[in-house]
Amino acid sequence: MNTAHHPRDPEDFRAAARAFIENTLPTLPPKPDPAPDTDARVPISLFTERAAELAVLPAARQWRAAKFDAGFGWLTGPPAYGGAGLPEEYERHYVEVELDYDIPPEDCFATGLEGLGQTILLRGSEHLKELLLEGIFRGDLITCLLFSEPGAGSDLASVRTRAVRDGDDWVVTGQKVWSSRTHYADIGLLLARTGTEDERRRGITAFLVDIASPGLEVRPLVEMTGDAGFNEVFFDGVRIPDNRRLGDIGDGWTIYLAIMAASREALARSRRRGGRGGLASVASAERIADVLRRLGKHDVPTLRQDWARVFTRYKLNELTSARLAVEWPEPNAAAAARAMGKLALSDAMSAASDLVAQALGPRILADTGEIDSFDWLPFLLQTPAFHIGGGTDQIMRNLIAERGLGLPR
Numbered sequence: 001m002n003t004a005h006h007p008r009d010p011e012d013f014r015a016a017a018r019a020f021i022e023n024t025l026p027t028l029p030p031k032p033d034p035a036p037d038t039d040a041r042v043p044i045s046l047f048t049e050r051a052a053e054l055a056v057l058p059a060a061r062q063w064r065a066a067k068f069d070a071g072f073g074w075l076t077g078p079p080a081y082g083g084a085g086l087p088e089e090y091e092r093h094y095v096e097v098e099l100d101y102d103i104p105p106e107d108c109f110a111t112g113l114e115g116l117g118q119t120i121l122l123r124g125s126e127h128l129k130e131l132l133l134e135g136i137f138r139g140d141l142i143t144c145l146l147f148s149e150p151g152a153g154s155d156l157a158s159v160r161t162r163a164v165r166d167g168d169d170w171v172v173t174g175q176k177v178w179s180s181r182t183h184y185a186d187i188g189l190l191l192a193r194t195g196t197e198d199e200r201r202r203g204i205t206a207f208l209v210d211i212a213s214p215g216l217e218v219r220p221l222v223e224m225t226g227d228a229g230f231n232e233v234f235f236d237g238v239r240i241p242d243n244r245r246l247g248d249i250g251d252g253w254t255i256y257l258a259i260m261a262a263s264r265e266a267l268a269r270s271r272r273r274g275g276r277g278g279l280a281s282v283a284s285a286e287r288i289a290d291v292l293r294r295l296g297k298h299d300v301p302t303l304r305q306d307w308a309r310v311f312t313r314y315k316l317n318e319l320t321s322a323r324l325a326v327e328w329p330e331p332n333a334a335a336a337a338r339a340m341g342k343l344a345l346s347d348a349m350s351a352a353s354d355l356v357a358q359a360l361g362p363r364i365l366a367d368t369g370e371i372d373s374f375d376w377l378p379f380l381l382q383t384p385a386f387h388i389g390g391g392t393d394q395i396m397r398n399l400i401a402e403r404g405l406g407l408p409r
Helices: 010-024 050-069 088-098 107-123 126-138 197-203 252-268 279-283 285-295 301-326 331-364 377-387 393-404
Strands: 143-146 162-166 169-180 187-193 204-210 216-221 230-241
Touching (some): 010 050, 010 088, 050 107, 050 126, 107 252, 143 169, 169 187, 187 252, 197 204, 204 230, 204 252, 285 331, 301 331
Antiparallel strands (some): 162 169, 169 230, 216 230
16 A cells, blocks of 8 residues: 655655665666677567566566555555555656666556556546556556457457346457457456447447456467467456446447557657666667667768658657647647657657668578677567557548548548
8 A cells, every 4th residue: 555655846756766766676776878889689679578578577566566555656646546646747757767777677567557547547436446446556457458359450449249238247258359468467458349230339338357257268379570479368258247347338439549548648658668768769769870880881871861760750759758748738639649659659660670671681680690680680570560559550640630630531
């Protein structure tokens, strides 16, 4: 339980945060500056491999619990549910301090911390708030999303997984796909059809299902990288109590929009999130510049121009996410701005991938023993996923056109 009372002065708050981190993680010093000429052979990857993800899970849970108990785990949350009740600026102060330390990765909690927790707070019943919020923000409950289906990806209004009312329960039958974290999650946010297919969006309802429920089966999906970061999930008569319904019957589409808006915003600002600097730091402009120098290609005009394009795209994403953190315009414009941030990051990742492939040439496919050779292949293979996950580029552009610019469908 969070019982902390933090100082309101920003500098005193930062000092308290630093003291907490250093007392809790005494063996983890501040992050050293990366050495461009290091001989370490580390694959450049956007995603943690399945086995490695599971290996760090105990440490991540322990770290998350300690942070929550010290009052830093949900700084902006209501005290009634374990939050510290502080303004948004204190979250930024804490993150800036945490960036100086090599903390256990918290990606496994992303779904709950970056969207589902807030959605339960805003739209959930008092029963759900008391049951789940503290566990989500303390790391006791890991969450996942159960949205996409084999026949309903970008057109999610076509979901066919069905929930049928049976007394105080709902009985669910169907299949979900491309679900991450489900293999170790505790709770899944499920979109299921409770109305007719003709009702489309109006016939969808959201539920919070226990992943350990009888009749629920999780199977890994092996990707072209050889890893299995995603899963397919089968529901065979899974029973969900009605008090685990999130929102009203038929309100699932509204819940979906709220979750995806939060996810896109989090993805767009990932450059600044977490002790390891976020997704964009994996292939940052600075890191790519080091590669060009080691290859002796930093003076090639075309590569310099391409590098500048990568740098400006990352900067666009960074500035867009910074604006969203301090300025909340009217809902339609805010949704369009989040979509712009997501597009900017996806575009930056692709530009970075193209530049590295052009600079390394055949080295990216074969391990020659040289530093950088072959190391960037996982990044090259994973980058296309950013144009699909969290809403395709085409969906994002439609959202910008319709909500941001007011153009007709």
